[in-house]
Amino acid sequence: xxxxxxxxxxxxxxxxxxxxxxxxxxxxxxxxxxxxxxxxxxxxxxxxxxxxxxxxxxxxxxxxxxxxxxxxxxxxxxxxxxxxxxxxxxxxxxxxxxxxxxxxxxxxxxxxxxxxxxxxxxxxxxxxxxxxxxxxxxxxxxxxxxxxxxxxxxxxxxxxxxxxxxxxxxxxxxxxxxxxxxxxxxxxxxxxxxxxxxxxxxxxxxxxxxxxxxxxxxxxxxxxxxxxxxxxxxxxxxxxxxxxxxxxxxxxxxxxxxxxxxxxxxxxxxxxxxxxxxxxxxxxxxxxx
Amino acid sequence: xxxxxxxxxxxxxxxxxxxxxxxxxxxxxxxxxxxxxxxxxxxxxxxxxxxxxxxxxxxxxxxxxxxxxxxxxxxxxxxxxxxxxxxxxxxxxxxxxxxxxxxxxxxxxxxxxxxxxxxxxxxxxxxxxxxxxxxxxxxxxxxxxxxxxxxxxxxxxxxxxxxxxxxxxxxxxxxxxxxxxxxxxxxxxxxxxxxxxxxxxxxxxxxxxxxxxxxxxxxxxxxxxxxxxxxxxxxxxxxxxxxxxxxxxxxxxxxxxxxxxxxxxxxxxxxxxxxxxxxxxxxxxxxxxxxxxxxxxxxxxxxxxxxxxxxxxxxxxxxxxxxxxxxxxx
Numbered sequence: 001x002x003x004x005x006x007x008x009x010x011x012x013x014x015x016x017x018x019x020x021x022x023x024x025x026x027x028x029x030x031x032x033x034x035x036x037x038x039x040x041x042x043x044x045x046x047x048x049x050x051x052x053x054x055x056x057x058x059x060x061x062x063x064x065x066x067x068x069x070x071x072x073x074x075x076x077x078x079x080x081x082x083x084x085x086x087x088x089x090x091x092x093x094x095x096x097x098x099x100x101x102x103x104x105x106x107x108x109x110x111x112x113x114x115x116x117x118x119x120x121x122x123x124x125x126x127x128x129x130x131x132x133x134x135x136x137x138x139x140x141x142x143x144x145x146x147x148x149x150x151x152x153x154x155x156x157x158x159x160x161x162x163x164x165x166x167x168x169x170x171x172x173x174x175x176x177x178x179x180x181x182x183x184x185x186x187x188x189x190x191x192x193x194x195x196x197x198x199x200x201x202x203x204x205x206x207x208x209x210x211x212x213x214x215x216x217x218x219x220x221x222x223x224x225x226x227x228x229x230x231x232x233x234x235x236x237x238x239x240x241x242x243x244x245x246x247x248x249x250x251x252x253x254x255x256x257x258x259x260x261x262x263x264x265x266x267x268x269x270x271x272x273x274x275x276x277x278x279x280x281x282x283x284x285x286x287x288x289x
Numbered sequence: 290x291x292x293x294x295x296x297x298x299x300x301x302x303x304x305x306x307x308x309x310x311x312x313x314x315x316x317x318x319x320x321x322x323x324x325x326x327x328x329x330x331x332x333x334x335x336x337x338x339x340x341x342x343x344x345x346x347x348x349x350x351x352x353x354x355x356x357x358x359x360x361x362x363x364x365x366x367x368x369x370x371x372x373x374x375x376x377x378x379x380x381x382x383x384x385x386x387x388x389x390x391x392x393x394x395x396x397x398x399x400x401x402x403x404x405x406x407x408x409x410x411x412x413x414x415x416x417x418x419x420x421x422x423x424x425x426x427x428x429x430x431x432x433x434x435x436x437x438x439x440x441x442x443x444x445x446x447x448x449x450x451x452x453x454x455x456x457x458x459x460x461x462x463x464x465x466x467x468x469x470x471x472x473x474x475x476x477x478x479x480x481x482x483x484x485x486x487x488x489x490x491x492x493x494x495x496x497x498x499x500x501x502x503x504x505x506x507x508x509x510x511x512x513x514x515x516x517x518x519x520x521x522x523x524x525x526x527x528x529x530x531x532x533x534x535x536x537x538x539x540x541x542x543x544x545x546x547x548x549x550x551x552x553x554x555x556x557x558x559x560x561x562x563x564x565x566x567x568x569x570x571x572x573x574x575x576x577x578x579x580x581x582x583x584x585x586x587x588x589x590x591x592x593x594x595x596x597x598x599x600x601x602x603x604x605x606x607x608x609x610x611x612x613x614x615x616x617x618x619x
Contacts, residue, residue: 070495073442074456077496077498118477118611120612126375130499131496131497131498133506134502135506136504137499137500137502151437177408178408178500180500183477183536183540183610184477184536184608184610186536186540188539188540189370189540191408191409193411193414224373225414227413228411228413228415228416229413229501230411230414258417261422261425261426262422262432
């Protein structure tokens with residue numbers, strides 16, 4: 001069944017890439033769609049020429065300073081940069097683009113603020129934000145760490161600080177949410193997609209004991225997951241810690257049937273689902289070889 | 290982390306607001322002291338006749354069929370951060386269904402739902418977990434993910450914050466009527482979250498981040514005013530059937546307040562909700578900041594129709610250590 005479902009996802013990505021169409025009008029060439037389509041095809045070794053085109057399309061979106069913004073007229077929305085780097089991962093053809101993007105991310109991090117007493121997390125350490133000049137949050141920090149690990153920068157002080165952010169944002173009872181742990185003394189609630197991404201990024205950074213409660217949360221939540229973003233990161237987060245769910249393919253198929261209810265998924269989501277069904281999706285959290 | 294206005298800024302808000310043309314509030318009415326009607330219905334649960342209550346409300350508000358007929362309507366619920374078993378966080382799906390039916394009954398050409406959840410990127414998860422997905426599917430209602438759809442630059446009509454021009458989703462710009470369908474809740478940064486604060490969810494996360502962090506950096510309260518001045522909801526419908534007290538907007542506890550509050554003017558609706566919650570709208574910074582140009586919070590400027598505030602007022606629990614909750618009790 002795995003090959004069948006992965007094949008369906010791959011065919012969908014190829015069809016969309018060839019036609020330049022998408023589920024929603026006007027979002028096909030959004031950089032996150034290009035990036036996840038490239039990753040989703042690449043991890044299955046499918047359509048190498050098309051993957052190269054997708055990577056080239058990302059290159060064309062890259063600014064001189066290395067960032068890949070959502071749109072040229074939303075310069076601060078450079079959150080797709082780390083996703084583009086994951087698409088270019090280890091590809092020597094794009095070594096210059098990777099260097100530029102790396103430099104950008106090393107020099108553009110989240111805003112820190114003086115520690116407010118009502119907020120539980122450490123607001124004085126730098127991770128990465130969704131949008132330039134705003135605070136650091138879990139998902140962009142985790143994605144950026146994975147991208148920088150792949151560049152062999154695990155020991156870079158900026159990367160170490162990003163790791164510290166994710167450690168600091170893990171909820172006391174396990175799991176991660178978007179990035180607020182406690183507010184006015186109340187512990188906030190974990191979220192599966194954030195937990196999955198963080199577990200991928202922290203694979204070689206935390207011990208099994210340290211993530212036990214997070215894994216327990218995600219495994220419990222996984223049973224209920226059907227929607228593509230949470231499901232794909234849920235699968236990848238568990239897989240990163242040797243707990244690949246045996247029913248992952250079945251769950252992905254179930255997720256695809258939800259399109260009967262909601263309409264076609266955007267390409268980024270199809271790419272993520274395809275990525276989650278590979279054995280070693282961008283060697284989750286791993287370093288450059 | 291203070292978000293409050295200075296006295297100078299409050300004066301600026303009023304002055305700027307008066308100078309603004311086309312912000313949606315009927316300035317003429319304000320100048321001539323016409324009262325803004327707000328309707329409150331007692332609805333004991335989500336199994337009660339919510340549609341009847343809403344249709345009564347539209348009638349009491351003097352809404353004519355011409356205002357709705359053949360209009361494309363987008364309802365904006367609050368689906369900020371769903372969790373299983375925590376229905377008090379989000380607009381209830383059955384209430385949302387009643388709102389859909391009300392607009393269709395009044396002759397709307399189409400009714401769609403649009404939301405850009407503030408804390409979650411997985412919008413489908415929000416729909417599935419809240420039960421709104423079932424409503425969309427069963428009633429064949431279109432949904433727009435406001436976090437990820439196309440967006441366009443729109444002039445910031447108030448410029449109270451540092452946001453500058455706003456990027457708003459095409460889905461909200463392409464309809465005739467945007468309706469805020471909020472939840473009645475306390476809020477640990479803003480005091481209360483009602484129909485005005487609910488409009489944070491129209492701002493695309495792909496541009497403003499999660500948890501809509503650009504708006505926080507620009508000032509939560511001033512951003513609320515900018516957004517509502519630039520895209521004023523045509524109606525505000527508040528689900529106060531089960532509200533939230535204490536540490537809202539997520540970690541608070543449910544309150545069976547049994548109320549639906551609605552009106553044309555979101556500020557008047559929010560002021561009424563605040564009073565029903567035992568909170569003085571004149572002590573909630575962004576409500577006082579909006580008063581005088583986005584509407585009025587003054588009791589004498591709001592004509593209460595339907596249920597009386599005094600009959601249904603209950604003190605929603607506030608938490609002393611939360612700065613935005615201090616000294617806002619009626």
